[in-house]
Amino acid sequence: MIMSMDNASNNNTTATELARILPTFQGLLWRIRCILHILNLIAKAIFAHFTKVAKRTKTADSSNSHPDLDDIVEGDDLEDLELNNAAVADEEDEQSTVLTAQLIHNTGVVKSIRARAIAEMATRGVQITATTQKCAEGIIPKVSGLARRVHDSSSVLKPEFEHLVMSTPDINTNKTVLSRRVATRWNSEYGCLDDHITLRRPVEALTGQTKHKLGAYRLTEAQWSLSNELRNLLKIFLAATLAFSRKETPLVHELVELLEDIIRSLRLARDSISSPKGKPISPIIRIAAHSGILVAEKYFKLFGECEVYAIAIVMSPEKKLQWFGSRGWSQEEITQVTEHVLKRWSESYVHLPTAAQASSVFIALTPVNLDDPKEEDWSAFATTQHLNTHQATPLMPDEILAYLQAPIVSKEELDACGGVVKDWDSKKEIWPRLYRIASDFLSAPASSVDVEFHEAVSAIESAMRGEEDHLTKVDTIGIKVYKKIII
Template identity: 40%
Template sequence: MNNHQELHDTHTARSIRGKAVAHMAELVVVISKRDNRQALGIFPKVTGLARKVHDSGSVASVFNGLVDTAKAAGKIKTDKTTLDRRCPTRWNADFDCLYAHSIFKIAGDLVDELSDVLSLFDEMTLHFSQSETPLISDSIGALEDLLTSLRNVRDDDETSDVVRVAACAGVMVAEKYISLTDECEVYSIAIVMSPDKKLDWFRSRKWKDEDIERIKNLAIDRWEESYKAFSKASTAPATSEPSNGASTGERRNRWKVVPTKITTTPNGPDRIQAYLAEPPISTSSLAALGGPISYCFLQEESTPSLA
């Protein structure tokens, strides 16, 4: 990271922090000077102790003795044997460092709360750091869920004020990036076209009815414009075909009933309206079929335009 980027990040963090402090103050959630000093001192203290445990043999010996005694007394239950160092360039290093202090019970309630908040980020980054490439619908969904969780922290009266203000800052950042997805229709359409999500995904997250209707119309319009042609053959109007020899030049029997060949109508299954009318399948069922991509290949024969 160059100096200019570091200065930019520092300025941005301070700006968001100031906005979060002001916003929460309007809700009568104010950080006292004492709480502010305590919060700012958390990482210097926990990282300093972790560094001493790793760098000093005498400190490590004392620490290990205390851990063994606490385990024998049943005060702590963990397979960990030491504290995690904080590495600024490694994902979730802040959480790992705080979590170790939390499980060894050498930190206060504030560290425990902060560790719980950071665990929200830990779960998400662990999921997306797996070898499988996440789909857009998964990424947006995870960001939406993270935003909801941070709002829960911000609005929890039983949580310490300093953690609530920090969560408010996180909400502001998440809302900023989620709002940018409105500039590209792909993000919302990707969720609509996920067979385990569809429009129910938005309803379950308490989206406004008018926003859900807008997204529905957006998906339908895009399908009509770009994908409807693929189902032209399967959505042709019902037609009658002669079966009494007229097509072969034979004399036609004028009394014989000509059977009608039934084909898929414009309201058939290979229409996005029919797709949206069906409830989403379960996530476990989708996984059993190999995921969204495999599911689309399986549906290609019956619903080519939707697949």
């Protein structure tokens, strides 16, 4: 059993304690860090340079406080008030939808990373002025704040904005509304920003109407320019997030390569003074890219605590140990990976039964006579593997060393089989032991529970708070343990 959890530190304790209860679970060695949470943290570290921390004074009864009634600590003009209120509303959304341990972890990571990135880039000669920082920090509050205001005003602002979009010529989109920010999904912030840029003309027309009092949400020319640069930076891992958010469960063998590619792309953005199109890259964008790198590298190093990532790559027939060399891993690091694989094989798989005929049967393609009238469906028949026992040829033994020494398989061959997991499924009867280790590690989920499950857990918690008297002690403990183990 391999488990994917978010990055809250208490999940280390969960994994350790669970190993004591379930002997087959290897504790931290089999605790995977959720890729969606990692991507979300990378994005939050970048966004931290383009938003402001909400500041409110504590009231006697905080439960009755409202952003519009709270005192603003810095600045008392209308724009500061409006943008602070937008930041407060975003924070409240996040607090209501993100689990407490995860929220504390995320906030702590992002805060420390932001300061570190600014300091480290300063030593590289990349610095920003206070004016630039204030300009950047206003972007997300303005963008998400306007989307919220329009959405909440269903009878005035929303139809007005839709009319402006429909009456604006040459807009290359079918959208007529601004996407809203969702606290648990960073790509919603990207969508919010992307809509704002795509619908710039109707956005400026709406914020320019004094009757609506939306001037505080109007981006300056410098902010529009930074918004475009930020959107381009975020595209680095937008596709990855969408891919790993799909309904089918993303698998762990896809994760390491993805994160390496993200780090490489962020480094290129950080270390370049101009974009691929020759446009200058703003210092704040380069600093933000460094923030993303610091988060990505942190979790990439933590992958070393878990053997699942490396073994999953090794058991990918198109990668094996050669993948690490092609990615610049040192010989010492590759040797360590090999030792991990051999150790896991000897401890968990070498004693499993193997196929009786594994060394006497050969799977080969049977030649097809396309002119033979008996071949009714030759196109399907020609791609089918047939058992040929007339020419018995020794097959690769069901041993890990034999597998490692065999040539890698091309990606095209795997794709023809339906992917790496299905390819191993077809080898189940031939190499049952190799199949077992491959299946265990390649099928490990790269992402933990989805949003719907978090909502279900929240519903359970609400039921527990409201009806705890109707639950037995065992029921209550069981729900808490279930949540702790799964999340």
